[in-house]
Amino acid sequence: MASLFFFNLNMKHLNHIGFIFFLFSLTESLALPTKPQDIDHLSATQKFIDENTAYLTIIAVSQYVQEASFDEVEMLVRAMVDHKNRCLADSTLPECSKAANEAIQDSICAMEGLPQKRNFSHCCDNASIPRRLCFFFNKKANVEFLPPFPTLDLEVKCQSYKNNSESFLNHYMYEVARRNPFAFAPVLLTVAARFEEAATTCCEQQQKAICFQVKAAPITQYLKALSSYQKTVCGAFMKFGPNILNSINIAVFSKKFPKIGFEDLTSLLEDVHSMYDGCCEGDVLQCLRSQSQVMSHICSKQDSISSKIKECCGKRTPEREDCIINTNKDDRPEGLSPREPKFTDSENVCQERDSNPDKFFAEFTYEYSRRHAELSTPELLRITKVYKDLLEDCCSRESPAACYRHAEDKFNETTERSFAMVQRECRHFQELGKDALRSHYLAKFTKAAPQLSVEELISLSKEMVAALATCCTLSEEFACVDSLADLVLGELCGINENRTINPAVDQCCKADFAFRRHCFERLKADTTYVLPSVSALVSALDADWCQTYQEDLQDKKDRFMVNLVKWMPEIMDEERLCLLAKFTAAGEKCGQVQEPEACFSPAGSKIDNESQAAEKQI
Template identity: 25%
Template sequence: KWATLICLFILSITTESRHLQKRHHEEHPRIINDIVKAVGKPAVEKLVLVMVAQDFEKCSLDEHLKVQAKIIEAVDNCEKHPEEAECKKPAIELYHDIVCKEEDIDQLYPWTTECCGKAEAERTKCFYEHREVRVEEYKIPNIEESCKEHKEHPQRAFSYYLSNIAKRHSKLYPPAVLGFAIQYNEITTECCAAEDKAKCFGERMPQVKKLTNYLEDKHKQKCRVLKEFPERVSQALTLVQVSQRFGNAKYDDVEKVTIEIAHLNEDCCKGDAVECMIERMEATEHICLAKEKLSSKLSDCCAKGVLERTPCILALPNEEPDLPIELKEYYEDEHVCENYQKDKRKYLAHFTHDYSRSHQESSPQSCLRVSRGFEMLLEKCCASANSAECLKDAPKLLEAALKENEEISKQNCGALEKLGFNDFYIQLLVRYFGKMPQVTAQTLVELTGRMAKIGVYCCGLPDNKKQPCAEEKLDILLGEMCEREKKTFINDNVHHCCVDSYANRRPCFTKLGPYANYEAPVWDESKLHFTADMCKGSADDQLKTKLVLLVEFLKMKPTCGKEKLTEVIESFRKTVVECCAAENQQACFDEKKGGLHEIIKDH
């Protein structure tokens, strides 16, 4: 189904290694007629609307459709007159030429003055970088009106879905936006026919919104890593993920797929939606041509239409190798150092491939940490007088990585089960306050709240899925935090974890101890707001309000100790329960806060 296009970004995430050579390629700009031939005119019309809405999020649907119509007029002309100079330009250049001529565009979007004056490669990058604009969260409009519009004007209703999803997810791959719009359309059709329309929409829409956010977050993180770390980082994790996806494929076949995907990731993160889309389809075509060598599970997906193949392939589970993979040849063979010295990158890439596909229970980042550790061991041992004796440490290194992953999962999932969500959340909050006390209370509560929810989700999975799940989601979360850290410095320890090593970023944060040089502000009771607001909103909102208060206390009393902290939390809990049950909540808090201040200040 077309709705499966929502999976389009699952494959491409990134990490760190030195194992793959850069792919040298020639540029092959796509003209508009190439795109029409590849995906068909109806799809081009929809994808153009997505691009317009992503670039110009302030405009109304009618304004988006007006610009779309001008671009489609140019598309029609090029189909009839392909020899014209305009039609020989790269499709993305033709698109920008048209939107840059829009009347008053520079008034609504002043940044276009700068972008439109640049040469095309820089112009594409400039447009893409200005897409990061906050738009209010989408709210379901009046249900009866929506259902009437959906029934009477289905084409306009679909354009509305495309436009609204696109401008709220400005960096999501356009065919993925199209896939989500198709799913919204299907949900609307079903829910408008349901007996309880509101309940139907209330149950179905949040699921789609959650997945939309997740896929865009993955894409942003992939692009962050490409921007912030050496190119080999992206190439190496792609090798790991392709190796895990096609567990029975040989290295040479996996390498070809890896190089192609790593290259298209670069183009997708430069903002050229047209080139990104075509390269993805080409990569899928090449995978299908090699399906006999890659995986027995590819046949059904490769029989589908061109736009349906990619999401189908990405939805396939990782394939376990049919036969056990022996890693001993990488450290017990008498020619290990000779082979390693001949071509270090190739040797390590082969090891990474075999290790990754034989350890599906490990996250790609964990596989790359093992690979980096093995590289360091090879460097040390191959420079020693007795390399064979030195390499006997290899099995310990490999086993230690698996043990560490298992222990971290058991520790966190065990704490969650024992403490329950709220106390697990508080534990994370206190721990991360120690690591980064300079962060605002609201930001710290939000950060650790997301961590706690990651724990709930991933700890509910089978044991072999817990570690990859948690590390993937924490990777995105820490990536967002480190991006903000570039603009708002936190402390030297946090900065080090953000920039030192992508693959080791999560372990670096996990191992961080309390920041030793924090200077607490003077005690100020006015920062502790005991108000009836703590009883308002959802349970999640109430908890966050209380935890913001806890962080404000910690900022002023960072060395209060575990016993004192427990006393403060319990006293605070009792007061909140009592006052939220009172007839006059604020009067209750006013009466109790004096006693609370004394308990809190007494340290």
């Protein structure tokens, strides 16, 4: 593998990159290697970008063209480094007037044969803005088309790292970025930094495998959580527009910083909106710049934002970021009542709404969120939607005030329904255990969206079980479950507005962002789905089952369960589990014969005969 001898990133820089991530509590931000007292954060950001052009190009290209080989990515990185050097030498050159992301896409399109080979020539035929969006919508969240993540013997891996750490880490980041096309660049930089720290530590130890297992798990969890959150929020932004993005961030910041004034929050949200403009489309440089601006904005107004971040903002990086991350939600300001009477008791509510609806409902979300930090962000958005619908009705009546004076009752009813859903889910977790619970969600997701691949359905079920396992023992059980479950639905709905699964699922994904959890809860089995033949079920019973290792056993069971639900969606859970048990037993017996394929063939399969009998009963 060719070495990136021109690669000019000192990985130690990555240790100076922090993030702020509070899951549905605060959006992440990037801090660059500067002291907090540095005034010109823009020049510091640009300096960082100039020093790390090659590394940032790896992220951008790998996310835009996931099918590209590492050698192709290297060639494009070399082209961008040359571009940067030319422009530093003579900024008056015509190509130097272009935005960096446009220059990256120019290079991708100009590489001979690449657009045709990697199936994105239709994007290169477009003008600037349509091309930018085309590259974005060409990203594929489902990465089953990529080969498995490369695995090496740990001794070989460590030797490669010691021989050429830059080339080794570059290839690692290429593989991670192409599999996480919607993760923001700062997140991937943090992942790279943490992986380098793990490699540096573990490659010096005798028990390398144990060390990597311990250190890799939190890195993977961090990447999964951040990527899922960012994809969900960007999906909301792309499908529902800037108003829903604004509502999400109002709720997020108001819960975390209940002391912040509405005008200060509005000013901060302008920077946050700019951040998502760049980050969601995959413009790594705008993403870096705007996230740096968000961090600087927070710390420049620390006294009016939070009483708990002053000490954090006085620290050097990366301590500043770690400090803010670990700071608890600010205390609710003294004298702040549980409700704001101006939205329910005033005689002028309808007039104020009509004078500036966006500002009016933004302020409502702000006031309700800072008073109810115990609620999840999705629930706060539901409350705002309920209030909007209520005023739509009340303000058309003869006596509006008498109508909206009971708004709090409507809010409580909505929250009680959401609480009941979470309590039911956590009760299932406590009663069923993880394995049975996974089977429950496999059946639930497969019935609702049988068009999805087996891999996607298994992944969604695992994520839902993991969410309940994480949250159902916490004091803030409701907010945790509701937020993480909403992220699972974000994975299902996807980021692309043109994604189609089936009419019922599409309706839940596109009709109302705030209430999609409630919508999915009501979904029945998709009756429009054309059931596969019985051979589709029997195909799960193949020789691969017989040679599987123990760690793959659960995966085999899951695949069988998905096929079974697709084939027989109407049978009871007990019958489905019974067939699963028989399948498992048959697989164990077939593993002991010389020709296991014959055991699973339609002619000789006891499972198949029983399945055909069951088919006739449906």
